[in-house]
Amino acid sequence: MTLPFKLNLEPSRDKSVLRKQLQAERLSLLDRHQRAAHLQEVLMVWLISRPEKTIGAYWPIKGEFDALPALYRWAEGHEDRRIGLPVMNRETKQLTFHVWYPGCPMEEDAYGIPKPKDTEAFHPELLLVPCVGFGPGGVRLGYGGGFYDRTLAALDPLPATAGLAYSHGYVPWLEGEPHDVPLDALLTEEGVSWQRGVL
Numbered sequence: 001m002t003l004p005f006k007l008n009l010e011p012s013r014d015k016s017v018l019r020k021q022l023q024a025e026r027l028s029l030l031d032r033h034q035r036a037a038h039l040q041e042v043l044m045v046w047l048i049s050r051p052e053k054t055i056g057a058y059w060p061i062k063g064e065f066d067a068l069p070a071l072y073r074w075a076e077g078h079e080d081r082r083i084g085l086p087v088m089n090r091e092t093k094q095l096t097f098h099v100w101y102p103g104c105p106m107e108e109d110a111y112g113i114p115k116p117k118d119t120e121a122f123h124p125e126l127l128l129v130p131c132v133g134f135g136p137g138g139v140r141l142g143y144g145g146g147f148y149d150r151t152l153a154a155l156d157p158l159p160a161t162a163g164l165a166y167s168h169g170y171v172p173w174l175e176g177e178p179h180d181v182p183l184d185a186l187l188t189e190e191g192v193s194w195q196r197g198v199l
């Protein structure tokens, strides 16, 4: 795909600098809306292959892909399908997932991210995880809070996980740290970039 504009920065080896670079690059993608439309399609098709009935998603911030329109369509007409959004626990630094539906009453969390107001919590069977960057084999770079890793370390049973990112976020040399829980799949606007067990 030809980019109308590219920052063309050499990805920094310093993770906190790399996070800032990738976030700035994502916000500067002039074709982000077109990429989002492609990723909606990729996600909808991928979900057809999935057996899970409950999905933990996220309210998009900082130029993240918005998965909610695709999820709303996934849930439409299926009484047993549930969508949840994360609610942060400030003490445990873990996320719990609370039912969301279009028009659901929302309130802001400590980071100013909207979260469902007073809806039921549940354990999602599938987690859609926003990525600032990603590497081979399901390695994920987030905002550095460690919320998803702590949540995944505590969730039992462990949900299946799919990272969502635009393809610019691929950093070939990115390696996981010992606490990093690798993702099971990674979807971008170009398709299923990687999936565990599929060569």
Ligand SMILES: Nc1nc2c(c(=O)[nH]1)N(C=O)[C@@H](CNc1ccc(C(=O)N[C@@H](CCC(=O)O)C(=O)O)cc1)CN2
Pocket: 058, 059, 060, 061, 064, 086, 088, 095, 111, 113, 130, 142, 143, 144, 145, 146, 147, 148
């Ligand atoms: N859309 C969305 N919702 C989400 C997450 C996410 O990655 N995306 N989270 C995934 O964990 C949790 C929120 N985690 C967050 C962690 C850090 C920052 C943040 O703005 N950090 C500052 C730096 C703060 C610091 O260094 O102290 C920044 O990036 O500028 C925001 C959300 C739950 N909800």
Ligand SMILES: Nc1ncnc2c1ncn2[C@@H]1O[C@H](COP(=O)(O)OP(=O)(O)OP(=O)(O)O)[C@@H](O)[C@H]1O
Pocket: 140, 141, 142, 143, 144, 145, 146, 147, 148, 149, 150, 153, 177, 179, 180
């Ligand atoms: N299971 C865990 N238990 C305790 N601390 C953890 C755990 N997982 C991660 N952390 C802490 O969180 C910090 C940030 O982790 P990391 O750099 O992987 O964040 P991230 O995955 O990029 O961020 P996020 O998940 O919030 O988007 C780590 O330095 C680590 O100390």
